[in-house]
Amino acid sequence: MGHSHHKTHSAESNVKVAFFLNVAFSVVELIGGLLTNSVAILSNALHDLGDSLTLGISWYFLKISHKKVTREYSYGFKRFSVLGALINAIVLITGSFLILDEAIPRLIDPVNPKTEEMIYFAIGGIIINGIAAARLKNGKSINEKAVYLHLLEDVLGWVAVLVGAIVMHLTYLPIIDPLLSVLISLFILFNSYKNLKEGFRIILQGTPPSIDIHRVHETFANMPEVESFHDCHTWTMDGEYHVLSVHLVLRENKTLYDLRKVKSKIKNELVLMGINHTTIELETADEKGHSY
Numbered sequence: 001m002g003h004s005h006h007k008t009h010s011a012e013s014n015v016k017v018a019f020f021l022n023v024a025f026s027v028v029e030l031i032g033g034l035l036t037n038s039v040a041i042l043s044n045a046l047h048d049l050g051d052s053l054t055l056g057i058s059w060y061f062l063k064i065s066h067k068k069v070t071r072e073y074s075y076g077f078k079r080f081s082v083l084g085a086l087i088n089a090i091v092l093i094t095g096s097f098l099i100l101d102e103a104i105p106r107l108i109d110p111v112n113p114k115t116e117e118m119i120y121f122a123i124g125g126i127i128i129n130g131i132a133a134a135r136l137k138n139g140k141s142i143n144e145k146a147v148y149l150h151l152l153e154d155v156l157g158w159v160a161v162l163v164g165a166i167v168m169h170l171t172y173l174p175i176i177d178p179l180l181s182v183l184i185s186l187f188i189l190f191n192s193y194k195n196l197k198e199g200f201r202i203i204l205q206g207t208p209p210s211i212d213i214h215r216v217h218e219t220f221a222n223m224p225e226v227e228s229f230h231d232c233h234t235w236t237m238d239g240e241y242h243v244l245s246v247h248l249v250l251r252e253n254k255t256l257y258d259l260r261k262v263k264s265k266i267k268n269e270l271v272l273m274g275i276n277h278t279t280i281e282l283e284t285a286d287e288k289g290h291s292y
Helices: 002-036 039-065 080-108 115-135 142-170 176-203 213-221 256-272
Strands: 226-236 242-250 277-283
Touching: 002 039, 002 115, 039 080, 039 115, 039 142, 039 176, 080 176, 115 142, 142 176, 213 226, 213 242, 213 256, 242 256, 256 277
Parallel strands: 242 277
Antiparallel strands: 226 242
């Protein structure tokens, strides 16, 4: 319990630090993007603002997700962290389209930005987002992973801006600025779509990708006490805590002691496959059911 509480507190603390770092630097970025006339910096500024909003939401939902079970939420609040990840993806996708709308016309009619100031902002962006990303590097939940991914994208985005600013400072190639913005936005869109897809998979109770359902079925089929099984369902609460329920048809009637041994054996094997919680309904052969 103490270890779990420490992990929860650490995750919340990391998201909190990342949140305040991003909020402060996002304001500086917006001002810097306007002063330098750089759409690449503005695209990163909007991305960081989206991340700041997401970090705040993630911080809030992370705290909620560890609340105890209630009558209204019998499985607890773990899925609230997924809601944070979905909002994260939607914010970033929306922001990316807004930036593309600004950047694409500049590909046709480039505007030369203030490259020296761009270099300073890029270095600051790499440092600030690098510190925030490092705090969330070892996150386990989909929420923490999504936030870490976006902070890492920010670092890579600023590296690209730095390289582009140096090239533009040495040569007259203003088209690099909107081109960088378009590439950063497309990269964000691609990864945000993957997070959005995974979030909806969880909300819609899809089978977790990390669970080998064929191996699960083989486990049931190879048990000598089990004649068949049906109504086998596997889903995840938050991308990390996996749940399974199944009806097992026994070959013969068993004593309560034997039934407990069968259940215990199955649950232990499923834990090794990454399934944290299992509900097993035992039936006799004369009960009706559709077997696999």
